[in-house]
Amino acid sequence: MNISIQQQNFILHPLGGLFWEERSLLLISDVHLGKVSHFRKFGAAVPRKAIHKNFVLLDKIVSDFQPFQICFLGDLFHSSLNKEWELFENWVAKTPAEIILVSGNHDIIAPEKFEKLDVKIFPELVLENFLLTHHPEERQGLFTFCGHIHPAVRLQGFGRQHLRLPCFFKSKNQMVLPAFGEFTGTHALKPSKQDEVFAIVEDTVVKV
Structure with a gap:
């Protein structure tokens, strides 16, 4: 779905990313890489093949937009280093x-590990009139893109039917x-x- 905010x-994207056309910038939040391995380490019955799913989805969305830049809005990794770091390096x-x-x-991995991959880290970014941050924050004169909450909307049907769907939540x-x-x-x-x-x-985004 295409939208305009402050003349931009x-x-x-239905995978959960947002593409800023004028800057060729792809925004993605809360990937939580390493979470599957973290759960498996502590005995959760999560199939091993699920480890690769996030990387397949990342490849898909990058292929769709071919952006100049990708900005992860926090919680790229779920916890400390595990086997998924090598997949991220690749x-x-x-x-x-x-x-x-x-x-x-959740981003507790040492910044030096990212720097070796030429991944730049910032506490927040201001680009033109937009604030890019992890936690929701309203700042005067800026429109904020953020994550952290993992937003969803609950839709009620006739009777007791209901759906809970992930969403982009705009105020x-x-x-x-x-x-993501x-x-x-x-x-x-x-x-x-x-x-x-x-x-x-x-596989679509719908305004509700």
Whole structure:
């Protein structure tokens, strides 16, 4: 879905990323790489093949947009180093875009590890009139893109039917991106009349 914010054009992708056309910048939040390996280490019955799923999805969205830059809006990795770091190294090596990380609360891996891969890390970024950060924050004069919440919307049907769908959640001065990663969970938000909700339904984005 194409939307315009402050006279800039953005594309909402059904995998959960957002592409800023004028800057050829792909925004992705809350991938939580390493979470599957973390769970498996502590005995959770998660299939090994799930480890590769996030990288397949990353390849897909990068292929769709071919961005100049990719900015991860925090929680790129779920926890400390594990076997998935090597997969990330390989993914970075084959991805031609410049990669930036706006650090989140889960990003505890030493910055030096990212620097060796030429991945730049920032606590936040201000580009033109836009604030890129992990935690939701409204700052005067800026429109914020962020993550952290893993937003979802709950849709009620006739009777007791309901759906819980991940979404892009837009208020007047802020958009919260859905979690990109598999096995991340969601948090249902209740929109006000002024909010806009763009739900991800299978392979499309729908305004609800």
